[in-house]
Amino acid sequence: MISVSNVSMRYGAKVLFDEVSTGFSPGKRYGLTGPNGAGKSTFMKLLTGELDPQKGNVVRPKKLGVLSQDQFAFDAFNVIDTVIMGNKRLWAALEERNHLYDKAEMTDEDGMRLGELEGVVGEEDGYSAESDAAILLQGLDIADELHTRKMGELQGGQKVRVLLAQALFGNPPALLLDEPTNHLDLDSIHWLQEFLNRYQGILIVISHDRHFLNSVCTHIADIDYQTIITYTGSYDDMVIAKTQIRSQIESQNAQREKKISQLNEFIARFAAGTRSSQVQSRKKEVERLQVNDLARSNIARPFIKFEQKRPSGKYLLEVEGLTKSYEDDVTAVEPFTAGVMRGDKIGIIGRNGAGKTTLLNALLANSPTVPLSELRDTSGYTGDFVTGGKVVWGHEASVGYFAQDHKASIQKGMTVFEWLFQYDPASSNEEIRGLLGQMLFQKDDALKSTNVLSGGEAARLLFCKLMLQKPNVLIFDEPTNHLDLESINALNIALQKYQGTVLLVTHDHDLIDEVATRIWHVENHEVEDFKGTYEEYQAQVVA
Ligand SMILES: Nc1ncnc2c1ncn2[C@@H]1O[C@H](COP(=O)(O)OP(=O)(O)OP(=O)(O)O)[C@@H](O)[C@H]1O
Ligand SMILES: [Mg+2]
Structure with missing residues (x-):
């Protein structure tokens, strides 16, 4: 026990x-x-x-x-x-x-x-x-x-x-x-x-x-x-039982608020008058009722919106005969050739260990905007990310990346505000505050230390960075880990509305289903490229 x-x-x-x-x-x-x-x-x-x-x-x-x-x-x-x-x-x-x-x-x-x-x-x-x-x-x-x-x-x-x-x-x-x-x-x-x-x-x-x-x-x-x-x-x-409890708590809250406003009305009306002892006792009562903030439900939905500073060219990415193997002769990616067009939303699926993160790293290692240190930090790997073949990004491509070990992408020892601000020092205080507010870091939360962020909060802060940078390609490696239902929904909608290109590794079927227009299925280190939705892909696999 x-x-x-x-x-x-x-x-x-x-x-x-x-x-x-x-x-x-x-x-x-x-x-x-x-x-x-x-x-x-x-x-x-x-x-x-x-x-x-x-x-x-x-x-x-x-x-x-x-x-x-x-x-x-x-x-x-x-x-x-x-x-x-x-x-x-x-x-x-x-x-x-x-x-x-x-x-x-x-x-x-x-x-x-x-x-x-x-x-x-x-x-x-x-x-x-x-x-x-x-x-x-x-x-x-x-x-x-x-x-x-x-x-x-x-x-x-x-x-x-x-x-x-x-x-x-x-x-x-x-x-x-x-x-x-x-x-x-x-x-x-x-x-x-x-x-x-x-x-x-x-x-x-x-x-x-x-x-x-x-x-x-x-x-x-x-x-x-x-x-x-x-x-x-x-x-x-639980969800069913909770709705009953919730309405009970919320009606208690409403009663308390009503009581407070009645008391305040009385105080305002008679404050200057002769009934001072009654006014005093009512003031005390108001204080008592207000000691604790009302216990409100903590469920809230963030508002995610990804925009692009400027769109990329039509031909975004050219991959030609890409391979990746490790020193001890383990092949991680078999030769892979594909072209990615602006606006493609590629869902990358496959079992644990199939080689999805390795594939992303190989693409990112050549990207114009993601520093190698961001890849090394997260994988601990210090060798080459590509063994053979070519990865060429269109020159207007700007890539925003959300790594699988997302917490490692946030330096410790600064405030949430400072961390975000460094990615666009030209932005105003209001802009940063606004973004943080959208992602549910209200008021004092902006001054919270990056050391204490919960898993979901760290993910939300990384979304803030992407919203600030406005890249025209978004690459996500399992973004829904750590996220609550409300945030997953918000992410889903934001990715559907985004005008740029998306590469998304996830095990979340709803997300793949609703966002992806193209599927890369990684199996035994080979990538199958399917130009259609997840539903169409599955229909084809069964047929
Ligand atoms: N030492 C601390 N100082 C200040 N705030 C803290 C500290 N430790 C945790 N917090 C805050 O307390 C809250 C709860 O954190 P916790 O990690 O327990 O959340 P959680 O329910 O596990 O969330 P998640 O689903 O995102 O993992 C968060 O807002 C977090 O930032
Ligand atoms: Mg937690």
């Missing part, structure tokens, strides 16, 4: 949740929901103990399996080590032990300490750690030859599997997963659903994916109105 009592959390003026008491029991599978920035990841960090609540307390089992939202955090470690790190006590003991063994000379004290550490390693099954980790990885379909690779070399879907193995390492009685379906293709999501449905402990999972929540969850803990309400049933059941 994990139990939470009277927990409150706020940042500045923003109350995430106030006086929350709730519990999570074994055998039940909880979805933790709420729009971007609601406080889901924060709440999960309170549950794991990574953060302490500002008020109240949390009681948790000694061991927890955790998958955090940042799936790029372990890029520098190798796969087996990453899994073993799931047992923090063991990992710390192993590290310290190796450090002591590395010393040229050992003191008596060191010797004593080594004895203690061996004790910890024994208690935590450290002697079988590597083989235990390997067995988990095999179960999760990570081939043996990948076990000694660096995490940074794996592609998105494989990383998630390794991080799941990390969470599961040591059979924890509770599993806490923050957006595990990001970067997964449909088949992998199905696999994860089945896997989680068999898990016997306490499962708490954060997701914006309705289908996924419906197929996994027995309960939904929803963050809204500055509290957390747990509903029995899956996501769709």
